[in-house]
Amino acid sequence: MKTLAVTPGVKDSLELLEMDEPAESDGSVLVEALDVGLCGTDIEIITGQYGEAPEGSKHLVIGHENLGRVISAPKDSGLSEGDLVVGIVRRPDPVPCEACAAGQWDMCRNGLYTEHGIKGRHGFAREQYRADADALVRLDPALTGVGVLLEPTTIVAKAWEHIERIGKRAFFDPKVAVVTGAGPVGLLAALLGVQRGLEVHVYDRVEDGPKPDLVRSLGATYHTDTLTESGVLADVLLECTGVPSVVMEAITKHGLDAITCLTGVSSTGKELQVDVGGVNREAVLGNDVVFGSVNANRGHYEAAAEALKKADKDWLGRLITRRVPLEQYQQAFERQPTDVKVVLEIKAG
Structure with missing residues (x-):
């Protein structure tokens, strides 16, 4: 599958790669990626300022602001085929510390957390990914065009x-x-x-x-x-x-x-x-x-989903000032004076 990845620590190493399909060990829910939003963190990773690849990988797939659609999920997961979902960026550390054990990984006390597209986990700029149900937040279908704004x-x-x-x-x-x-x-x-x-x-x-x-x-x-x-x-x-x-x-x-x-x-x-x-x-x-304040836990994702659900969808849509197909990713990083939020379309349409 197509992925957009860097070699962490190497400036301007961003490239479109073919990588293996996501392993079942990554999670029980298979998700088709739709959109990835870009922000300053992505720029800093691309310029080699930081970023950490998953263990055993040379590359780090970028993209933490995300929107996807469920392809398949276990019957007891609370998710169904076609559900609109966002993957939670930070995942608790494996120890875990007291905060992570309480579901507040945004307040992790030992720094052993991982973050999709940033630290130790591949991001969402890839055609498909897997996650467990507790790492996904389901969105109202009305947010199909703007759900990528959930993470910010x-x-x-x-x-x-x-x-x-x-x-x-x-x-x-x-x-x-x-x-x-x-x-x-x-x-x-x-x-x-x-x-x-x-x-x-x-x-x-x-x-x-x-x-x-x-x-x-x-x-x-x-x-x-x-x-x-x-x-x-x-x-x-x-x-x-x-x-x-x-x-x-x-x-x-x-x-x-x-x-x-x-x-x-x-x-x-x-x-x-x-x-x-x-x-x-x-x-x-x-x-x-x-x-x-930095990052967010599941409760904040759910609160953010409610806020977007209540917001004017046309106003939210105006925040997304450019949408760029994945294959033309270089254009997404060419800053335009009218840019507010630039989105990579992983799946067009």
Whole structure:
């Protein structure tokens, strides 16, 4: 079968390969891959910054954002032929640690987890794959064209869940939410904020293209100025860029008792002059909370599936700005100015 794979650690080694059909030992459910979404993680793996092949393999099949359809499944699996499914990216470590044993592999404490298309497991950019039923999430058929957005939605579903749990520390009645970055994760964070009835403000540098209209179509406010310049004082902030200067604004420019969630991963080596004493003083006197969040467990996948089911499907479809056939994969990685989410079509149509 056709697969899109890299040699981990080797820059620009991405190639279309023929590999064996998935082994039955991989899982009892056989899935036909439909779509794979691309993101910055894939770019970093392709440029050789990280990535780990499965044991015994030279190559790593890429692709963690995914959508597929069940070809066959055991009768007692809860899945049937034709079901629309998404494979859960992170799988618990084999020890397992206390968190993985509790089904919270997103909080793995020993780092022995594996991740499809990233760390120790082949990804979903292949014509077929196998998985056990507990590693698959069934989607509403109405999400056929947009279900590939589930995995990035899980990131912000987890972020919002943790924000709300932290909010229960004391009185918590948020009115205003800020999202920094209008990429796919930022836009989906804004969607979940609007679904919660909040006044949502989204900040990005782009002045034209699809992003401003996508934000406004949600009923949110789009900003091209900075958080400092706008004067918006948020109760909840989701930082989705990883840009150091934007991160510092999200940490320091907000209302009292604010909760800031960092989801963007920053590059290292960039230095900022920071008044640590001033930041500490404001955080302590303002009852601030700042926390980081990455990955997701099954509960977050299910919450994300409900959020997408409730969302406007036309709006979700507009997030996917390009669809590229697998055989033309090089074009998918040629960045276009109007790109929001680029999707590889593993199975056309």
